[in-house]
Amino acid sequence: xxxxxxxxxxxxxxxxxxxxxxxxxxxxxxxxxxxxxxxxxxxxxxxxxxxxxxxxxxxxxxxxxxxxxxxxxxxxxxxxxxxxxxxxxxxxxxxxxxxxxxxxxxxxxxxxxxxxxxxxxxxxxxxxxxxxxxxxxxxxxxxxxxxxxxxxxxxxxxxxxxxxxxxxxxxxxxxxxxxxxxxxxxxxxxxxxxxxxxxxxxxxxxxxxxxxxxxxxxxxxxxxxxxxxxxxxxxxxxxxxxxxxxxxxxxxxxxxxxxxxxxxxxxxxxxxxxxxxxxxxxxxxxxxxxxxxxxxxxxxxxxxxxxxxxxx
Amino acid sequence: xxxxxxxxxxxxxxxxxxxxxxxxxxxxxxxxxxxxxxxxxxxxxxxxxxxxxxxxxxxxxxxxxxxxxxxxxxxxxxxxxxxxxxxxxxxxxxxxxxxxxxxxxxxxxxxxxxxxxxxxxxxxxxxxxxxxxxxxxxxxxxxxxxxxxxxxxxxxxxxxxxxxxxxxxxxxxxxxxxxxxxxxxxxxxxxxxxxxxxxxxxxxxxxxxxxxxxxxxxxxxxxxxxxxxxxxxxxxxxxxxxxxxxxxxxxxxxxxxxxxxxxxxxxxxxxxxxxxxxxxxxxxxxxxxxxxxxxxxxxxxxxxxxxxxxxxxxxxxxxxxxxxxxxxxxxxxxxxxxxxxxxxxxxxxxxxxxxxxxxxxxxxxxxxxxxxxxxxxxxxxxxxxxxxxxxxxxxxxxxxxxxxxxxxxxxxxxxxxxxxxxxxxxxxx
Ligand SMILES: [Zn+2]
Numbered sequence: 187x188x189x190x191x192x193x194x195x196x197x198x199x200x201x202x203x204x205x206x207x208x209x210x211x212x213x214x215x216x217x218x219x220x221x222x223x224x225x226x227x228x229x230x231x232x233x234x235x236x237x238x239x240x241x242x243x244x245x246x247x248x249x250x251x252x253x254x255x256x257x258x259x260x261x262x263x264x265x266x267x268x269x270x271x272x273x274x275x276x277x278x279x280x281x282x283x284x285x286x287x288x289x290x291x292x293x294x295x296x297x298x299x300x301x302x303x304x305x306x307x308x309x310x311x312x313x314x315x316x317x318x319x320x321x322x323x324x325x326x327x328x329x330x331x332x333x334x335x336x337x338x339x340x341x342x343x344x345x346x347x348x349x350x351x352x353x354x355x356x357x358x359x360x361x362x363x364x365x366x367x368x369x370x371x372x373x374x375x376x377x378x379x380x381x382x383x384x385x386x387x388x389x390x391x392x393x394x395x396x397x398x399x400x401x402x403x404x405x406x407x408x409x410x411x412x413x414x415x416x417x418x419x420x421x422x423x424x425x426x427x428x429x430x431x432x433x434x435x436x437x438x439x440x441x442x443x444x445x446x447x448x449x450x451x452x453x454x455x456x457x458x459x460x461x462x463x464x465x466x467x468x469x470x471x472x473x474x475x476x477x478x479x480x481x482x483x484x485x486x487x488x489x490x491x492x493x494x495x496x497x498x
Numbered sequence: 499x500x501x502x503x504x505x506x507x508x509x510x511x512x513x514x515x516x517x518x519x520x521x522x523x524x525x526x527x528x529x530x531x532x533x534x535x536x537x538x539x540x541x542x543x544x545x546x547x548x549x550x551x552x553x554x555x556x557x558x559x560x561x562x563x564x565x566x567x568x569x570x571x572x573x574x575x576x577x578x579x580x581x582x583x584x585x586x587x588x589x590x591x592x593x594x595x596x597x598x599x600x601x602x603x604x605x606x607x608x609x610x611x612x613x614x615x616x617x618x619x620x621x622x623x624x625x626x627x628x629x630x631x632x633x634x635x636x637x638x639x640x641x642x643x644x645x646x647x648x649x650x651x652x653x654x655x656x657x658x659x660x661x662x663x664x665x666x667x668x669x670x671x672x673x674x675x676x677x678x679x680x681x682x683x684x685x686x687x688x689x690x691x692x693x694x695x696x697x698x699x700x701x702x703x704x705x706x707x708x709x710x711x712x713x714x715x716x717x718x719x720x721x722x723x724x725x726x727x728x729x730x731x732x733x734x735x736x737x738x739x740x741x742x743x744x745x746x747x748x749x750x751x752x753x754x755x756x757x758x759x760x761x762x763x764x765x766x767x768x769x770x771x772x773x774x775x776x777x778x779x780x781x782x783x784x785x786x787x788x789x790x791x792x793x794x795x796x797x798x799x800x801x802x803x804x805x806x807x808x809x810x811x812x813x814x815x816x817x818x819x820x821x822x823x824x825x826x827x828x829x830x831x832x833x834x835x836x837x838x839x840x841x842x843x844x845x846x847x848x849x850x851x852x853x854x855x856x857x858x859x860x861x862x863x864x865x866x867x868x869x870x871x872x873x874x875x876x877x878x879x880x881x882x883x884x885x886x887x888x889x890x891x892x893x894x895x896x897x898x899x900x901x902x903x904x905x906x907x908x909x910x911x912x913x914x915x916x917x918x919x920x921x922x923x924x925x926x927x
Contacts, residue, residue: 274808294810295683295694296764303765315812317694355694379699380691 208480249478323356346405502530508538512844546578546875551796558587569608573920576877591616600637643670659719678702729782766814801896826906
């Protein structure tokens with residue numbers, strides 16, 4: 187593994203499988219009465235959040251604490267206004283504090299790359315702008331493997347605002363690495379120019395893609411996009427790209443429905459679909475902790491054999 | 499005061515070795531008595547370089563650059579004249595400000611500073627600035643530009659192109675459709691898709707260039723395109739020139755040398771407007787320099803304070819320094835084409851970096867052939883030397899060079915402004 191996890195492209199196939207296998211062992215810890223491992227005792231993990239995300243922050247916090255790391259939460263919200271300097275200043279502060287790992291969520295694409303340039307500890311991208319969110323992709327892959335037993339050869343449809351989605355970018359890269367066949371589905375306005383170079387297929391037609399999907403992953407449509415002229419109305423978007431009961435019935439029998447959350451019920455996903463038996467949305471949250479434990483553990487110098495010992 | 503010089507064994511425009519003599523600020527045909535001798539064996543002499551596009555930042559952002567530091571950098575880079583862009587604070591949109599900048603240039607004395615006047619009041623794109631007053635001022639402005647902003651309103655652009663005909667002015671357009679580039683961060687294409695940065699599509703430049711070629715033709719005005727960056731723009735300009743229209747264009751050294759691949763580090767030193775483009779664009783721009791579709795190479799020297807660059811990509815300022823690296827980067831880029839031998843290279847460099855930009859700016863004292871009677875504005879270049887770019891060692895206040903650490907060919911040995919050395923052996927004279 188690299189020292190940092192900035193992009194899903196940083197992970198080789200072996201790296202990615204190591205994370206998923208390690209996460210499986212970490213998941214067993216959650217079933218024990220004492221959900222804690224001594225593995226990262228004395229190490230400092232900083233959660234540096236320039237953007238609100240209680241879900242992701244608490245997931246990382248729980249992961250670090252279960253590994254007995256010291257956790258410091260740095261919330262730098264509002265820094266998008268006082269832009270600029272704050273990131274470097276913060277980096278220098280963290281460097282002085284001797285942070286072993288910095289988990290960073292930032293509104294700007296590439297901010298974790300800059301941070302990695304300024305500090306010695308490991309930088310873990312917890313979502314940067316419209317770029318990537320590699321641990322989300324890892325937990326999604328983990329969930330797929332858990333539900334469907336494999337990743338190789340799976341047909342995965344990723345549907346929605348691909349243009350602005352860091353979840354989509356990381357998933358396309360990681361799933362390709364792991365041998366799945368990905369199709370991104372969106373109105374043409376919500377696909378980036380240059381998407382043809384991605385290792386996936388592209389479609390504008392959700393109904394055409396659904397019948398062959400083992401997994402359909404619905405992306406959140408951000409409120410500001412609804413008014414950004416990317417599509418005429420929310421109603422038309424839902425009609426053409428929303429997952430409702432009719433479309434659910436088009437999926438193969440054992441297909442699953444994923445969503446990285448938070449959901450816009452009634453926009454990209456109907457409530458009965460979100461709460462249905464095929465939905466993995468609750469598991470995704472639980473798996474997030476295991477996967478993040480695995481990543482922290484591996485980035486901070488663990489290896490599989492030592493890991494097995496600790497976990498066993 | 500300007501002294502007399504004998505430059506021995508120099509190769510004017512890379513030709514056969516000859517002696518050049520300077521007396522009283524002019525080139526003369528006989529060696530003046532008591533001339534100071536420079537052994538210039540192996541060096542190339544070119545007319546002093548002329549930059550059509552320089553941001554000197556004064557007045558307003560003296561922390562980023564001043565006329566003094568910016569023109570010192572110009573002298574080190576071989577320039578004897580620069581055109582100072584109007585996007586200062588206050589904006590150079592009235593005679594008072596352009597005269598102030600012009601005088602600051604005179605006082606600094608490192609090179610001639612020709613202020614560019616704003617096209618519209620405050621660069622706001624709403625009302626024409628007093629173009630005539632700036633033209634008639636001591637600064638004798640001939641180039642007008644809202645650079646940093648596009649003159650986007652087609653009617654306003656038409657009026658500007660028409661109006662400046664009265665004093666042989668030219669509108670230098672920063673071609674960027676604002677709606678198509680709202681929030682844009684880098685070239686729109688494979689890299690922006692991968693990096694998750696908002697795209698700046700080529701069409702946003704090309705659409706404005708196409709429109710303005712047609713407007714210039716319609717009103718018989720003169721349009722110049724700043725920092726042309728795409729293969730499509732080159733095609734449009736080639737087409738307009740083929741029609742015989744009064745269209746000229748410049749390209750920057752960085753657009754001739756770098757592609758958007760470098761953005762993958764998210765280092766804002768590579769953030770510039772227009773953005774770095776693809777390898778196909780770079781190849782088209784180089785070809786356009788070779789065939790003359792692009793008239794001039796202009797630096798778009800844009801120094802920034804450190805805190806405006808040491809940030810997240812999206813928060814960083816657009817722009818790169820360029821005066822001190824321009825000629826070496828251009829030489830490197832042109833040599834990479836493999837299309838030029840030594841005898842072709844230097845006349846081409848002289849034409850695109852001195853003669854043609856001087857002609858576009860209507861500067862009679864610059865860009866002249868190195869012949870007796872011409873003002874002694876010239877630069878001596880060591881074509882065999884290589885050097886490594888160290889941002890900390892430049893005269894510019896800006897440290898934001900995208901070429902840091904690169905080894906480049908061709909070193910500027912000396913620059914003469916009307917017979918007086920302004921740079922000697924890599925130091926400001
Ligand atoms: Zn410009």
